[in-house]
Amino acid sequence: MDAHPLIKTYPDVGELAFGMKGRTMIALFMYLELYLVAVEFLILEGDNLEKLFPDMSFKVAGLKIGGRQGFVLLAALVILPTTWLRSLGLLAYVSAGGVFASVIVVGCVFWAGAVDGVGFHERGMVLNWSGLSTTISLFVFCYCGHAIFPTLCTSMKDRSQFSKVLLVCFALSTINYGSMAILGYLMFGENLRSQVTLNLPTGKISSKLAIYTTLINPLTKYGIIITPIANAIEDTFSFRNSRPISITIRTVLVISTAVVALTVPFFGYIMEFIGAFLSVTVSLLFPCIFYLKINKASQSFGLELIAIIAILALGSFVAVTGTYTSLRQIINHL
Numbered sequence: 001m002d003a004h005p006l007i008k009t010y011p012d013v014g015e016l017a018f019g020m021k022g023r024t025m026i027a028l029f030m031y032l033e034l035y036l037v038a039v040e041f042l043i044l045e046g047d048n049l050e051k052l053f054p055d056m057s058f059k060v061a062g063l064k065i066g067g068r069q070g071f072v073l074l075a076a077l078v079i080l081p082t083t084w085l086r087s088l089g090l091l092a093y094v095s096a097g098g099v100f101a102s103v104i105v106v107g108c109v110f111w112a113g114a115v116d117g118v119g120f121h122e123r124g125m126v127l128n129w130s131g132l133s134t135t136i137s138l139f140v141f142c143y144c145g146h147a148i149f150p151t152l153c154t155s156m157k158d159r160s161q162f163s164k165v166l167l168v169c170f171a172l173s174t175i176n177y178g179s180m181a182i183l184g185y186l187m188f189g190e191n192l193r194s195q196v197t198l199n200l201p202t203g204k205i206s207s208k209l210a211i212y213t214t215l216i217n218p219l220t221k222y223g224i225i226i227t228p229i230a231n232a233i234e235d236t237f238s239f240r241n242s243r244p245i246s247i248t249i250r251t252v253l254v255i256s257t258a259v260v261a262l263t264v265p266f267f268g269y270i271m272e273f274i275g276a277f278l279s280v281t282v283s284l285l286f287p288c289i290f291y292l293k294i295n296k297a298s299q300s301f302g303l304e305l306i307a308i309i310a311i312l313a314l315g316s317f318v319a320v321t322g323t324y325t326s327l328r329q330i331i332n333h334l
Contacts, residue, residue, distance in 0.1 A: 032278060124185060
């Protein structure tokens with residue numbers, strides 16, 4: 001960003017490095033990542049609603065729909081009107097509560113272990129090499145906020161504080177993630193599911209609070225996640241001023257994410273795929289490649305170049321092995 005004063009967003013960095021091809025590539029990976037996160041939201045809703053209402057089923061036009069599938073469709077229907085809003089100021093304000101929601105869920109899980117009788121007695125395999133690629137892919141997914149870093153930096157009054165902001169954000173995130181990881185391991189061991197809320201005992205207030213908190217988050221964030229994709233489509237085909245077409249585009253996007261969520265309802269494996277294929281590329285590989293292209297001085301041999309090569313090598317390894325593992329697991333379960 002220091003190389004050019006007009007850089008405001010991540011696609012701008014890609015364009016500075018490789019022209020319109022760089023901008024298009026960044027946009028493609030960013031929007032695909034957002035799209036799959038929207039799919040994850042619907043899977044999350046279906047799984048947790050089924051946890052609350054395990055024997056529920058729906059009949060539509062004489063066709064019986066299972067509980068989880070029905071809840072995915074119901075969630076998509078409830079979420080749909082939020083995607084029609086042009087101004088998402090209110091939703092953005094509400095979605096900021098996601099930070100507090102994460103803390104609430106960790107607190108509820110701890111309460112279930114300490115007070116509601118689950119305990120902290122389970123153990124699992126300390127080191128499982130076969131799960132290494134999956135683990136690293138999930139780690140990358142948890143820390144894949146890099147695409148918004150340029151936008152965040154330019155919006156700050158004092159950009160010199162940006163490094164401190166990142167340090168605090170990553171530290172707090174690590175504490176939150178680490179707490180949940182340790183609690184989940186001690187409480188459920190090898191039986192831990194892709195969403196810890198699915199392990200919590202039914203009938204307990206702490207469990208219901210954790211599940212309800214988990215359910216509310218996607219309802220407030222889905223519209224914000226899907227809007228950049230819709231805006232990109234509208235801008236590309238000059239549909240910005242047509243309200244009916246705008247609503248149609250957003251409706252089609254919601255329907256398509258619901259179809260994907262019903263077809264590939266594997267929360268953990270899709271998250272692994274996002275982390276390995278998309279997040280690694282956007283957060284590890286592209287920044288290094290763009291930096292080498294823009295900053296010619298970094299191409300001379302030294303510690304900086306060695307560090308960049310190491311990041312590229314690690315990122316490429318995770319991308320290849322993680323993507324292969326996640327796709328293999330998805331195909332096997334299908």
